[in-house]
Amino acid sequence: MHALNVLVTRMAALPSIESLLACLCVLTTSLAAAPTADYKQPYRPQVHFSPRKNWTNDPNGLVYFHGEYHLFYQFNPLGDQWGHMSWGHAVSTDLLHWQELPVAIPEKDGEMVFTGSIVVDHENTGGFCASGKECLVAIYTGHRSSAEETRQTQNVAYSADEGRTWTRYAGNPVLDLHMADFRDPSVSWDENEGHWRMAVSLPMEHKIRFYASPNLKEWTRLSDFGPAGDVDGAWECPDLLRIPAEKGDGAIWALKVGLNPGAPQGGSGEQYFLGDFDGKRFVAFSRAGSHGWTNYGKDDYCAISFNGLPRDAKPVLIGWMNNWQYADKLPTSPWRGQMSLPRRLSFVSDQAGLAIKQEPVIIPLRTEHEAIRPTEGGKVRSSFQKAPFELDLEFGRPSEMIFGLRLYTDKQHWTEIGFDRSKGEFYIDRTKSGAAITADFPAKTTAPLVVSRPYDLKLVVDRSSIEAYAQNGTIAITNLIFPASDTSRVELFSASGKPMVVKGDLWKLRSIWE
Ligand code: FRU
Numbered sequence: 211m212h213a214l215n216v217l218v219t220r221m222a223a224l225p226s227i228e229s230l231l232a233c234l235c236v237l238t239t240s241l242a243a244a245p246t247a248d249y250k251q252p253y254r255p256q257v258h259f260s261p262r263k264n265w266t267n268d269p270n271g272l273v274y275f276h277g278e279y280h281l282f283y284q285f286n287p288l289g290d291q292w293g294h295m296s297w298g299h300a301v302s303t304d305l306l307h308w309q310e311l312p313v314a315i316p317e318k319d320g321e322m323v324f325t326g327s328i329v330v331d332h333e334n335t336g337g338f339c340a341s342g343k344e345c346l347v348a349i350y351t352g353h354r355s356s357a358e359e360t361r362q363t364q365n366v367a368y369s370a371d372e373g374r375t376w377t378r379y380a381g382n383p384v385l386d387l388h389m390a391d392f393r394d395p396s397v398s399w400d401e402n403e404g405h406w407r408m409a410v411s412l413p414m415e416h417k418i419r420f421y422a423s424p425n426l427k428e429w430t431r432l433s434d435f436g437p438a439g440d441v442d443g444a445w446e447c448p449d450l451l452r453i454p455a456e457k458g459d460g461a462i463w464a465l466k467v468g469l470n471p472g473a474p475q476g477g478s479g480e481q482y483f484l485g486d487f488d489g490k491r492f493v494a495f496s497r498a499g500s501h502g503w504t505n506y507g508k509d510d511y512c513a514i515s516f517n518g519l520p521r522d523a524k525p526v527l528i529g530w531m532n533n534w535q536y537a538d539k540l541p542t543s544p545w546r547g548q549m550s551l552p553r554r555l556s557f558v559s560d561q562a563g564l565a566i567k568q569e570p571v572i573i574p575l576r577t578e579h580e581a582i583r584p585t586e587g588g589k590v591r592s593s594f595q596k597a598p599f600e601l602d603l604e605f606g607r608p609s610e611m612i613f614g615l616r617l618y619t620d621k622q623h624w625t626e627i628g629f630d631r632s633k634g635e636f637y638i639d640r641t642k643s644g645a646a647i648t649a650d651f652p653a654k655t656t657a658p659l660v661v662s663r664p665y666d667l668k669l670v671v672d673r674s675s676i677e678a679y680a681q682n683g684t685i686a687i688t689n690l691i692f693p694a695s696d697t698s699r700v701e702l703f704s705a706s707g708k709p710m711v712v713k714g715d716l717w718k719l720r721s722i723w724e
Contacts (some may be wrong), residue, residue, distance in 0.1 A: 249723035251676040253542050253692055256598045256721040257575055258531065259308045259549040261298055262529040265290050266547035267512070267537065268394075268447060269528045270297055270327035271348055272706040273373075273405065274518035279305050280373050281528065281549065282348075284325060287313050290546040291538055295322040295353070299373065305526065305552045305571050308721045315348065315367055315376045318553030324362070324448060325394040326350030328373070329406070329426070330518050336426040338368035338379070347371050347426055349408065351393040364410065366426055382429045385410075385421070385429050394447045397426070398517055403489045407432075409465070413444035418467060418679055420450075420490070433467060433491040439481050439501050442472025446482075447512035450487060451525045456556040456567050461522075463487040464557075465494070465565065466504060468512050470534050473503070475655045477510040477535035480504045484564050486558070491628045503669070504658030507687035508533045509640060509675065510550055524554040531675055531688060535650040541692055542674070542688060550688060551670060553675060558684055559718075562660045565684040570677060572600055584713045590615075590700040594718045597696045598672045603714035605629070605665040612705035617671060619693040627669065627678055628703075634659045638687045645692035669717075671698055 248262050260266070264286050271282035278301045285298030299314040315323045332344045339345035339566035345368060352365045363383030367376040385395075395410040400422070408421040408429060421429040436445065447468035454461045465484045474480020482504050485494040494500055504513065513529030530548040532540070540546050550571040558565045575598075582590055582603065590601075605613065614628025626639040639654040646652050663681040668676040673696055678687045702710050 214509065214599070222668060226596070233372075238642070240671065247388075248500045249721070250650050254545075255548045255674060256670050256723065257306070257572070257659070257670065257672050257719050258551060258675065259300060260545050260547065261285065261300075262310055263290070263544040264546070265292055266298060266549075267292065268325045268530050269512065269549055270350070272514055272516040272526075272528060273328040273330060273346065274516050274540065275330055275346060276372055278303060278372065279516065280328065280372075281308060282314055282373075282542050283530075285313065287316065287642075290544065295324060297323050297350070298427075301373075303693065306574055306576055310486075314369075314373060315350070317551070318378070320354060322353040324351035324353045325512065326364075326393060327370075327397045327514065328517060329397050330401065331651065336366070336368070338366075338426075340370055341565040343370075345370055348376065349384075349395045349397045351395065352551070353393070357569040360387075362392045364395050364408075364429075378635055379427070379508065381427060382428050386687045391444070394512075396447075396449045396514060398491065398650060400523060406635050407450070409448040409450045411445050411448050411467070413446055416445050417443065418448045418492075420492070422493070435483075435492045436467075436492075438494060439467075439483060440469055440472065440576055443470050446470060447514065449514050449527075450492065451515055451527075451555065452487075452568050453519070453555050453557045453566065454522060454524055456558050462495075462557055462564070463492065464555075465492050466513070472510070475506065475653065476650055477508060477533040479508075480511060480513060480529075482566060484566075492647060499565045502566070503657075504550060504566065504568075505529070505686045505688050506636075507655045507678075507689040508535075508653060508689040509690045510686070512530075513550065513553075517556075524556050524569075526552050526554055528552050529688075531690060536636060536648040539647050540690070541645055541647060548675070553686075558682065560662070565660075567683040568679060568686050569683050570668070570670060570679065572719070574718040575722065576600065577720050578718040580716045582712060582714040584711045589709075590702060590716065592700055592716055593698045594716075595697060596722065597698050598670070598719040599698070601667075601669040601671070601700065601714065601720055602716075603667045603669075604642070605667070605710065605712050608665055608710070610706060610708070610710065613703065613710055615702045616699055617676075618699040619695055623693060625676060625691055625693075626703075627667070627676070628666060629659060629680070631661075634661075634685070636678075636685050638676060638678055638689050640676075640689050640691050643691040644694055647692065653689075657687055660684070672696060
């Protein structure tokens with residue numbers, strides 16, 4: 211499907227701008243209330259961010275500034291379907307406990323505020339900050355659509371109060387190619403070149419275009435990457451990342467590109483290219499593992515990284531835990547949409563080739579612990595069988611061909627997470643997990659196994675999702691599930707029926723809303 215058609219479909223039945231403004235006032239006043247009571251509905255994520263009410267999609271403008279992590283996100287202030295896209299806002303000091311704030315950048319004069327990024331302008335290069343001060347500057351896509359024309363342009367807004375309120379730059383747009391599809395700028399400071407760098411998508415041409423600017427206002431074209439890899443759908447949400455080695459020194463570059471529809475698991479997905487960036491041009495490596503998918507599940511899209519972190523730190527990414535195939539059908543109320551856990555990225559280089567390693571930020575939420583001992587014949591003696599929890603397992607060098615675990619809600623409903631060595635796959639099967647929602651929803655999602663990497667598994671199970679990391683974090687599968695209750699009885703299985711030799715740890719997780 212053409213991305214424009216997708217957008218047009220998403221725009222059906224939108225209320226008026228007057229009701230938008232009225233609603234924003236209500237929203238601003240009601241957000242002061244403590245969230246706890248509002249976060250107990252069926253399926254409500256307990257360790258993942260979701261807005262108190264209404265629709266969200268992509269994370270936007272992730273930035274660390276003056277001791278706060280900022281999460282902005284595509285948000286509809288007026289309802290629980292896509293429309294009136296504005297930037298919602300939440301802040302955190304630990305990347306896990308979020309406080310939702312009033313809408314940061316609302317739709318204005320018929321222009322929706324699409325995905326983009328935020329930078330810290332330390333030197334006031336743009337002249338947007340108070341004199342002698344640093345400030346936050348947002349670069350986002352403005353989306354206008356009428357019967358005659360659809361136009362996407364890149365625009366600037368700035369904030370003098372730690373991201374609480376924003377002023378649009380009078381000289382907007384700063385980039386206009388007179389195109390209907392030109393979006394999702396990812397901007398950061400290039401220390402080597404001494405300028406701002408933007409990666410932005412030409413979705414229908416399957417290109418990521420790089421620009422440079424001294425002041426965030428005037429942009430010069432540097433180069434194009436693509437078409438390359440998978441081009442079955444629109445290219446969206448690019449991010450160029452400098453990723454340090456898991457161990458030791460060194461860094462490589464990764465260009466991450468969203469693809470919708472047409473991802474291997476159906477609908478939305480994200481491919482990455484590992485390579486080199488010389489300040490102007492990104493060139494992909496041809497070595498094994500240089501092209502892959504950041505997630506082999508169905509529900510991790512448009513992840514972007516935080517600006518404002520130290521240059522050599524592992525990049526931290528948050529994605530939208532959803533898929534455009536059924537995003538508008540999720541059986542949740544009064545909100546629709548949630549974010550993935552933040553994940554720290556590094557790269558692994560071994561005999562099998564290169565790989566991106568992902569580690570979720572979760573340790574601060576651990577509470578009660580239970581050790582899983584190899585001597586117990588693979589029994590997980592869990593006294594706490596309720597989401598949210600974390601389960602870390604090591605299977606050693608298994609002789610079994612197919613093994614893993616099932617999370618049972620009741621006798622008829624379970625999710626299976628397993629390694630299938632006969633097919634060379636790691637998988638999550640959610641066909642029997644719970645509510646099916648749409649024909650595209652029940653699915654077994656698979657990722658390629660690498661025989662020489664460890665058979666280990668980290669699971670974070672929340673009320674309506676499973677995040678799985680396997681083989682030293684080099685495989686990630688994130689899937690939504692909608693089980694009838696939060697009961698999640700863990701049972702290990704193997705194809706032969708023999709008990710597995712497994713050791714590990716099970717942690718109860720504290721809700722971020724308590
Ligand atoms: C991806 C996306 C972006 C766009 C935004 C609009 O999910 O289509 O390309 O900026 O959503 O909400």
